[in-house]
Amino acid sequence: MLIAILPGDGIGREIVPEAVKVLRALASFGFDATLEEAPIGGAGLEAADDPLPPATLDLARRADAILLGAVGDPRYANYPHGKLPGVGLRRLRKELDLFANFRPARLLPELRDASTLKPEVVDGLDLLLLRELTGDIYYGTPRGRGKTEAGEREAVNTMRYRESEIARIGHVAFRVARTRRGKVCSVDKANVLEVMALWREVMTEVGREYPDVELTHMYVDAAAMQLVRAPKAFDVIVSPNLFGDILSDQAAMLTGSIGMLASASLGATTQGLYEPVHGSAPDIAGKGVANPLATILSAAMMLRHSFGHEDLAARVETAVRRVLAEGWRTADIAEPGRRTIGTREMGERVAAAL
Numbered sequence: 001m002l003i004a005i006l007p008g009d010g011i012g013r014e015i016v017p018e019a020v021k022v023l024r025a026l027a028s029f030g031f032d033a034t035l036e037e038a039p040i041g042g043a044g045l046e047a048a049d050d051p052l053p054p055a056t057l058d059l060a061r062r063a064d065a066i067l068l069g070a071v072g073d074p075r076y077a078n079y080p081h082g083k084l085p086g087v088g089l090r091r092l093r094k095e096l097d098l099f100a101n102f103r104p105a106r107l108l109p110e111l112r113d114a115s116t117l118k119p120e121v122v123d124g125l126d127l128l129l130l131r132e133l134t135g136d137i138y139y140g141t142p143r144g145r146g147k148t149e150a151g152e153r154e155a156v157n158t159m160r161y162r163e164s165e166i167a168r169i170g171h172v173a174f175r176v177a178r179t180r181r182g183k184v185c186s187v188d189k190a191n192v193l194e195v196m197a198l199w200r201e202v203m204t205e206v207g208r209e210y211p212d213v214e215l216t217h218m219y220v221d222a223a224a225m226q227l228v229r230a231p232k233a234f235d236v237i238v239s240p241n242l243f244g245d246i247l248s249d250q251a252a253m254l255t256g257s258i259g260m261l262a263s264a265s266l267g268a269t270t271q272g273l274y275e276p277v278h279g280s281a282p283d284i285a286g287k288g289v290a291n292p293l294a295t296i297l298s299a300a301m302m303l304r305h306s307f308g309h310e311d312l313a314a315r316v317e318t319a320v321r322r323v324l325a326e327g328w329r330t331a332d333i334a335e336p337g338r339r340t341i342g343t344r345e346m347g348e349r350v351a352a353a354l
């Protein structure tokens, strides 16, 4: 088994080593994998002048699973579009056809007071945001910058979906809803955009094949509101790429901190890309204070989805909960006045709690 380790930029380089620590500690429970590291994002630009160096893509292709930290480095923010750090991640997802992005938002009882929302609104929260990951305005053409005839700067991006792309993420949503509470809420903007009207149409058609699953539709603006008003009403939210990017950050905050939210990106096989939902957080990078739990929980998702080790995944999740129950907190999830621990200590405590 080969795991590609892509720390990326910013706090990615601090949190990934902690998740690696946890994966290595699982050796004593029989988990045996080869870990190989490569640069992506700003680190890719630094190493090979490419946000997704060919050697990194090659490693990712060979790997059974990929663990990624975060991409994004302000030093490269003014690079031409094709060379932005985030493009490395976008290309990686596309090259491996990882179209289904699972972003579960679950409130751990240990963190019920860490959310900025009232406890009764988020207590027991358990929703899955399923984001389509390889289509939409992120990839649609035409795209680019130019000038109008009058010489004014102009730029364009295209929101585009084919029905097959909508149907395949739809099937994933309905199938996973069957293992949960049997409800799918499809998010779109069908009242304004043709492409979103197609999204709704195809979702409805696919839904007919799953009469046991309840399908509702919601405009994305209303969904943003409901997500903070009554988030527990949701089970599975299936969403186009752009809206899913936005709603998943919002869903993350319901759980107390975006530093807690893990994700898995899957395609047609068990190969998967696992990464925290948060970004590279340049403001706190290098300080040793970032929360490694989202990455550690992403590694748990990897154990479950790519390697079929439900037992080890549960072991990691239990270890995280135990450390939280003992009261250990990184700064992002600490109540005011409470003593906090750093990135490394959190990683070590989880590894020890396994």
Ligand code: IPM
Binding pocket: 071, 072, 086, 087, 089, 090, 245, 277, 279
């Ligand atoms: C995410 C991130 C990425 C995205 C960026 C870094 C390209 O925001 O995974 O949510 O927009 O998909």
Ligand code: MG
Binding pocket: 245, 246, 249, 277
């Ligand atoms: Mg995002």
